[in-house]
Amino acid sequence: MALNKPISAIVFDAYGTLFDVHSVVALCETLFPGQGQALSQSWREKQLQYTWLRSLMGRYEDFRELTRAALFWAAEARGLELAPASAARLLDAYLKLAPFAEVPAALAALAPVPRAILSNGTPAMLEPLAATTGLAQHLDAILTVEALGIYKPDPRVYHLAVEHFRCPADEILFVSSNGWDAAGAKSFGCTTVWVNRGGAPLEQLAVVPDAIIGDLSALAPLLPAR
Incomplete structure (x- = not known):
């Protein structure tokens, strides 16, 4: 199902979504x-x-x-x-986790839409990892919870993306392989895609993602024509 709404930026969870x-x-x-x-x-x-x-x-x-x-x-x-x-x-x-096989091509296919990581990890963990795996070339920012001192799914974490990209929450496409994380972002107001790599059941949290995919190779076709 295509996402029939404007998307100003795409924000990814790191651990389990981009990195295995x-x-x-x-x-x-x-x-x-x-x-x-x-x-x-x-x-x-x-x-x-x-x-x-x-x-x-x-x-x-x-x-x-x-x-x-x-x-x-x-x-x-x-x-x-x-x-x-x-x-x-x-x-x-x-500190040397491998990205999932489809990730580099999937990130490249999303250009020129701005792309970022929003993670519980620290900059000291994520920035070298993105650089050594080659993913940094496809990312415009790495946003982390470190300055907030609190973890997902606190709404303040997802607000970091709104602050960074200066757009409404529903124009942020948040992508995570963690069902609870996708639910947290959706509850905050983001448009969300759950990457359900393991075929898990939907979280029973009274919010549902806008789309569910099996891996990130299916993400680009969901976006509106650009």
Whole structure:
């Protein structure tokens, strides 16, 4: 279904949408044979939980430290002894995540519409990652929650895109693979596309995305003629 409304900018979630957070599985498996997939999954789930919990508690910690805490929790929960050297290797791998295969071409196909990242990550995590993967050439900005000290889906996070691009919220097309994130952006007022890579059910949050796609290669055809 085409999006029959003006779009002034396209804003992407980073982790899980542009970058594959589970590209660390191979290293997890090398360090903990037979546990790689499960460790990666637990790590990601706890990382997200900590963003929500710290926001509710009013106890912000930046995404790098939160990711570290989630890793140690996930390892302990699975009965794994995480040596400092192994932890350092895994955290370093998170700074070198691979983009999903279709992402570079999908971003290029959206030009000349301005494109940006809006992420829970820190600039120190995201800017080198965008540069080394070549995605920076397709992005006009990298916006993060760091200055706000609170995480998605707080409405103030999505307002960062409105402030940056100086346009109404519904002219921001927000794209995320996280259903709860797409719901948060839609609740704020953005036009939203949910990239449902895993065939998950729709979040029951009384808001629905404007479109659902399987991966980012299907995004450009949704846009109005430009």
